[in-house]
Amino acid sequence: MPTPGSIVLALQLEGGPPPVRAAAGDFADLIFSASPIVMVVMATLLIFSVISWGIVLFKLWGFRGIEKQSATFLEVFRKSAKFSEVQAVCPSLALSPLVGMFQAGYAELTAQLRLSQAAASPGTPAPRPTLKSITAVDRALLRASSIEVNKLEKRVTFLATTASITPFIGLFGTVWGIMTAFMNIGSQGSTDLAVVSGPIAEALIATALGLFAAIPAVYFYNHFTSKVKTYASEMDDFALEFLNISERNFT
Numbered sequence: 001m002p003t004p005g006s007i008v009l010a011l012q013l014e015g016g017p018p019p020v021r022a023a024a025g026d027f028a029d030l031i032f033s034a035s036p037i038v039m040v041v042m043a044t045l046l047i048f049s050v051i052s053w054g055i056v057l058f059k060l061w062g063f064r065g066i067e068k069q070s071a072t073f074l075e076v077f078r079k080s081a082k083f084s085e086v087q088a089v090c091p092s093l094a095l096s097p098l099v100g101m102f103q104a105g106y107a108e109l110t111a112q113l114r115l116s117q118a119a120a121s122p123g124t125p126a127p128r129p130t131l132k133s134i135t136a137v138d139r140a141l142l143r144a145s146s147i148e149v150n151k152l153e154k155r156v157t158f159l160a161t162t163a164s165i166t167p168f169i170g171l172f173g174t175v176w177g178i179m180t181a182f183m184n185i186g187s188q189g190s191t192d193l194a195v196v197s198g199p200i201a202e203a204l205i206a207t208a209l210g211l212f213a214a215i216p217a218v219y220f221y222n223h224f225t226s227k228v229k230t231y232a233s234e235m236d237d238f239a240l241e242f243l244n245i246s247e248r249n250f251t
Contacts, residue, residue, distance in 0.1 A: 035180060038202045041173035042209055045166055049213040052162045055155045056220045062095070063227055066152075069096040070234065077102070083109070097148035097231055098238050104144035105242050108137050113250065131250045134243065141239040148235060152228045159221035163214050170210020177203025 073086075073093045080086045083106055090099045112132050131137065181200050 035176070035202065037176050038173050038206055041169055041176070041206050044169055045206070045209040045213050048162045048166050048169075049209075049216075052159055052213065052217045052220075055158055056216070059156065059220075059224055063224075065095045066097065066231070069093040070098050070231075072096075073098050073102075074238075097145075097152065097235055100148050101141055101144040101235055101238060102242065104140045105137055105239075105246070108140035109246055109250070112136065131246060134247055134251065137246055138239070138243055141242060145232070145235045145239065149228065149232055152231055156221060156224045156228070159217045159224070162217035163221055166210045166213040166217070168210075170207045170213075173206025173210070174203040177201075177206065 070093075073089070073096045076089050076093075077086050077098075086102060087106055090103055093099050109131070113130075115132065177200060180202070
């Protein structure tokens, strides 16, 4: 009675199907032997993917620093008795968007207080420093908030571009591979699998690379957009807190 080992040996001697390892080793050769158009498509998708991952890592690192420094700044701000004490620690917490807002509000506040003191008559006791316009301080905080939000959103839009455009670039490579497969069928007059498998495999690789670039870009774009909205909300709360303190002490 023939054993399984003898059956496999007989199939190999009779020209049966080759081992799976022979077919699996052709993946790299398939990429490097692709048509020039498909090669350009794959290179473009790879560039988009590399840049996107660089932005993702840069933003993750930056947002982690922002969260730590913002927490430290708020602790100092709420414990300090004077704005000048808060101003002294601002250079060491420059990553926090709240620092930029505080410095803008503090500059406007200081300018108004100096004007009120300069308007006092010579020889009279110095009046209590007062604000001329709390609305001007609010506008200064609003401008600073817009600047800080723009900084937070910097480079994030590239992730949205990657998420929207790379699937179409991959689709272009897919269409081109299928066109090549049909041209091979027409030129060789055969629908044999060996004729069309190469171009179709190129098309599938282009599609896979497009999804590989787009899926992480979509996820991290949504993640960073949510983070920016959270930071913007924190800045709005800080602006209200700054205005309340200013109005309570200088009006």
